[in-house]
Amino acid sequence: MTTVRDVVQNLETLLPWPNGEVETVDTLLFGNMDDSIRGVAMTFVASYEALRDAVAEGCNLIISHEGLFYQHMGNCGTLHEDPVARKKLEYIVQNNVAVYRLHDRPHRTRPDCIVQGLAKKLGWTDLIVGSHTASFDAPIVQLPSITLGHLALQVKMAFQLAWVRVVGDPQLTCRRAGLLPGYRGGGSTAIPYLREAGLDVVIVGEGPEWETVEYVRDAAAMGYAKAMIVVGHQQSEEAGMELIADNLRALLAPIPVRFIPLQPVFHFL
Numbered sequence: 182m183t184t185v186r187d188v189v190q191n192l193e194t195l196l197p198w199p200n201g202e203v204e205t206v207d208t209l210l211f212g213n214m215d216d217s218i219r220g221v222a223m224t225f226v227a228s229y230e231a232l233r234d235a236v237a238e239g240c241n242l243i244i245s246h247e248g249l250f251y252q253h254m255g256n257c258g259t260l261h262e263d264p265v266a267r268k269k270l271e272y273i274v275q276n277n278v279a280v281y282r283l284h285d286r287p288h289r290t291r292p293d294c295i296v297q298g299l300a301k302k303l304g305w306t307d308l309i310v311g312s313h314t315a316s317f318d319a320p321i322v323q324l325p326s327i328t329l330g331h332l333a334l335q336v337k338m339a340f341q342l343a344w345v346r347v348v349g350d351p352q353l354t355c356r357r358a359g360l361l362p363g364y365r366g367g368g369s370t371a372i373p374y375l376r377e378a379g380l381d382v383v384i385v386g387e388g389p390e391w392e393t394v395e396y397v398r399d400a401a402a403m404g405y406a407k408a409m410i411v412v413g414h415q416q417s418e419e420a421g422m423e424l425i426a427d428n429l430r431a432l433l434a435p436i437p438v439r440f441i442p443l444q445p446v447f448h449f450l
Contacts, residue, residue, distance in 0.1 A: 183436050185242055185279050186214040188221060191432045192244075192283065195425065196290040205285040206254060212279025218242050221433065223426035224441040225419045227280055229269050231441045235278065238439050242279045246287070246295075246422050249280065287421060288363075293318030298421030299362045299384070303339050313378040317365065321378050322358040329353040329382060329408045336384065340416045344449060348397040349382070349408025359383040362417035366409075368392030375407055382408040386417030415443060 189209070220242070222235035227245035235243050248254075250266050260266040273280060287294040296318045300306050305322050313319035324332070330351035337345050359380045361371055366388025375383055375397075385393070393409060400407035419442060426440040 183218045183433065184214065185209065185212060185216050185218060185281065188218060188242060188244075188429075188433065189214070189281065191429060192286065192425075195428050195432070196286040196294060198286050198289040206248070207282055207285050210249065210280045210282055211273050212242070212277075216241070216279050218279075218436055221426075221429070221436060221438045222441050223422050223429070223438065225415050225422055225443055228443060229272065231443060232269070232272055232276075232278070234441050235439070236276050238437075238441075240437070240439060241277065242281065244281050244283050244422075246282075246284055246418060248282065248284075283422075283425070287425060288317070291318060292320075293421075294425055295362050295418050295421030296320060296360055298419075298424040299360050299417055301424060302420035303336065303384070305358075305360075313359070313374055315370070315374065317370065319374050319378065320360055321380070322360065324356055324358055326354050326356055329355055329410075332358075332382065333410055336410055336412060340412060342412070342416065342445065346411040347408070348394050348411075349401045353381065353401075353406055353408050355381040355408065357381050361385040361388075362421065363414055364388060366393055366411065368396060371409075372396050381406050382410060384410050384412060384417070386414040387411060413445065413447070415446060419443070 218241060220240035222240035223244045224231045226247040227243050227249050250260055300309060308322045309320045310323045311321040313321060329349055332355050333345050333347050357380045359374050359378060361383055363386045366385030371383055371385060371393040397407050397409045423440045426438050430438040
């Protein structure tokens with residue numbers, strides 16, 4: 182019999198970071214550690230649609246990178262009387278599924294598994310030539326010379342997106358790139374990374390639009406070779422969770438491990 186505890190221990194083997202050293206959101210949100218597992222579903226966020234897909238696939242353990250109830254810390258919190266949160270909670274309870282939050286461990290393992298998944302998705306794994314010294318995993322990617330406009334097109338194709346947001350001159354020649362998945366696109370992380378690592382362009386998930394975005398706008402206007410491509414939080418981190426699912430699958434066989442992708446959350450009309 183494979184239990185939730187067995188799955189968590191395998192995740193700790195795959196992603197070696199001592200959980201007890203600092204505060205973490207990684208924990209079992211629903212279910213019990215000794216629950217028997219029939220199938221595992223890995224996803225960027227356990228949305229209502231992802232939960233339904235997991236149940237339909239016969240999975241009774243869902244591993245979610247982001248929080249279920251629309252905030253980073255905690256669980257339902259003040260939303261316990263909200264009809265949307267309540268219906269989601271009822272669905273989890275009624276279908277007797279366990280839900281485990283897996284956010285910090287992938288990021289704090291070196292190399293960062295979410296960064297590695299993003300690099301793999303872009304086809305850049307073998308182009309990583311070094312790392313910028315920072316508190317987070319900050320790879321330096323050496324690209325064949327390419328204009329920012331053509332690079333944006335490649336990124337769109339890799340993620341099968343109809344759009345990405347770009348700051349900078351589309352004709353800029355890009356040779357050195359950085360990767361900042363998730364919410365690392367803010368000024369305190371991205372600006373030193375761009376400057377100190379000598380990057381031409383940084384690919385980010387998201388960040389405050391008045392920080393790095395405005396820095397790159399000013400840098401481009403002054404003639405500096407700086408640019409930014411914003412792909413969205415989900416798109417930048419989903420591939421990392423898929424990579425973890427692929428690695429976990431071999432350890433848990435014959436228990437099925439499925440990755441549940443999500444449709445892009447935004448519609449552009």
